[in-house]
Amino acid sequence: MKNVFEIVFSKSENLINIILLRKLLFIYVIINFIQLIPFIPELYSVEYSIIFQRELSAVTINSLVNLLAFEQLKNVYWWFFSLQVLFSVLGVFGYFTRISTMVVWFTTINLQNRIYSSNTGGDLLLNILLFFLIFISDGRKLKNVELEKIKNSIDYFFINLCKFQLIIVYFISALYKVTCNEWLDGSAIARILFVNEYSLPIISNAASNYSMLFKIITWFILAYQILFPLVLIKSNKVSYLLFIGILFHAGIALFIGLFNFSLIMIISYVIFIPTNQLKEFSLAKFLIAKE
Amino acid sequence: MNINKNIKFFIACFLTVFFIFHLVCTLLYTLPEKFVSKPLREFSFSYIYPLFNQGWALFAPAPTINKELWVCYQHKNGKWSKWQQPFSKNLQNHQKFRITGDSKIVLAQSSILYYLEKENWLKFGQTVELNGDSNSVYFSALKFAVLKHLAKEKTEFKDIKIRVIFSSYDDSGNTKTLFYSINKK
Numbered sequence A: 001m002k003n004v005f006e007i008v009f010s011k012s013e014n015l016i017n018i019i020l021l022r023k024l025l026f027i028y029v030i031i032n033f034i035q036l037i038p039f040i041p042e043l044y045s046v047e048y049s050i051i052f053q054r055e056l057s058a059v060t061i062n063s064l065v066n067l068l069a070f071e072q073l074k075n076v077y078w079w080f081f082s083l084q085v086l087f088s089v090l091g092v093f094g095y096f097t098r099i100s101t102m103v104v105w106f107t108t109i110n111l112q113n114r115i116y117s118s119n120t121g122g123d124l125l126l127n128i129l130l131f132f133l134i135f136i137s138d139g140r141k142l143k144n145v146e147l148e149k150i151k152n153s154i155d156y157f158f159i160n161l162c163k164f165q166l167i168i169v170y171f172i173s174a175l176y177k178v179t180c181n182e183w184l185d186g187s188a189i190a191r192i193l194f195v196n197e198y199s200l201p202i203i204s205n206a207a208s209n210y211s212m213l214f215k216i217i218t219w220f221i222l223a224y225q226i227l228f229p230l231v232l233i234k235s236n237k238v239s240y241l242l243f244i245g246i247l248f249h250a251g252i253a254l255f256i257g258l259f260n261f262s263l264i265m266i267i268s269y270v271i272f273i274p275t276n277q278l279k280e281f282s283l284a285k286f287l288i289a290k291e
Numbered sequence B: 001m002n003i004n005k006n007i008k009f010f011i012a013c014f015l016t017v018f019f020i021f022h023l024v025c026t027l028l029y030t031l032p033e034k035f036v037s038k039p040l041r042e043f044s045f046s047y048i049y050p051l052f053n054q055g056w057a058l059f060a061p062a063p064t065i066n067k068e069l070w071v072c073y074q075h076k077n078g079k080w081s082k083w084q085q086p087f088s089k090n091l092q093n094h095q096k097f098r099i100t101g102d103s104k105i106v107l108a109q110s111s112i113l114y115y116l117e118k119e120n121w122l123k124f125g126q127t128v129e130l131n132g133d134s135n136s137v138y139f140s141a142l143k144f145a146v147l148k149h150l151a152k153e154k155t156e157f158k159d160i161k162i163r164v165i166f167s168s169y170d171d172s173g174n175t176k177t178l179f180y181s182i183n184k185k
Helices: A004-009 A015-044 A077-092 A097-114 A121-134 A145-178 A188-192 A201-209 A211-232 A238-256 A259-272 A282-288 B005-030 B038-052 B088-096 B102-120 B137-152
Strands: B065-074 B127-131 B159-169 B175-184
Touching: A004 A145, A004 B005, A015 A077, A015 A097, A015 A121, A015 A145, A015 A259, A015 A282, A015 B102, A015 B137, A077 A097, A097 A121, A121 A145, A121 A259, A121 B038, A145 A211, A145 A259, A145 B005, A188 A201, A188 A211, A201 A211, A211 A238, A238 A259, B005 B038, B065 B102, B065 B137, B088 B102, B102 B137, B102 B159, B137 B159
Parallel strands: B127 B175
Antiparallel strands: B065 B159, B159 B175
């Protein structure tokens, strides 16, 4: 059995998952750009942007990720989009992996901060995962054995940061929910579906007609979030839990309308899929074939 | 290049400390307010907010207020337009096609109106009229959005009225409505 020191400095078992995660996130960024094209003037242009932003002048870490708030840079959003898409495409094909991740993270966080009031948890999670991925290698072996070990140790810690970030999402969300009456009495989903921007007319009617069904759905979601940390267990059965999660997020995308949030959450599940099972998926095979 | 065991040990320790520090700060930043003291929250804010900003309350508490934005403007000839919902098309599209970018417009509006309601603590049945020079940041953001939207639609106007209606969902399934009206003088 390996000791902790050996585990940290040897090649991570989850590197394939991370390579796939990175590529899927790049694909997501490209899809998100395509979605936004018709809305870019309304969201980003100086003339028509409906999103109010205070101007910045001082340079701090916060302002480096809010560059579009500077008077002189307000119109350069097309440059940010161009770089974001260009490096996402390069990243999908496996070129300049770390540089691509860094550019995609930097452009994405700046573009998102410009339209902060429209961001969802998915946008925030995307930024965090992209940031961690900058520090994770593309899996290629270094010639120098000692440097390879150091690289492996950095990979190990940042891969675990990605995993724990996901656990934190569900843990904190479950903690908020168990202290909320409407989640405990089962009325939360029906209430959410009453709000126009998180609903469909047909579903809000159903929520009032079939209250017991929606109570069960509410408790099911709560149970799923509480049980989510079980994905850390090394077992092929984890895939069943993740499959339930995919259905849960597909429901959120369709009925609550948080499509992009759900897509990011589903993509991030790649980290937890047992590597032997992951290699069976044809999309995964295709995307990691070169690596 | 040969790196001895001590250096490797130092690297492992450094990464472990960073790992723990990051996770603790993330927890302090994201845990419900009642679990974290103010100084600890402020400490975590300075580290987490710029690059790792996040919040995972995710519908807890569940939103129960429906928000409608209505706008009416005075043409150059002095006549007032009918009341209309400037972003209703985005909402309709968002409900029809979940995949479109309309969700960004819908969520941006929803977010401003959510904070506007929280800021004013209106009671149901109450109507509050404010003039367009209100100091509220959220009102400024709302006015900004409406004016930009009208500019995009090439609508020329002399004056404008904004009305926000919040309706609440109560336990019996009925809704109560209140009006929040704003006149830009």
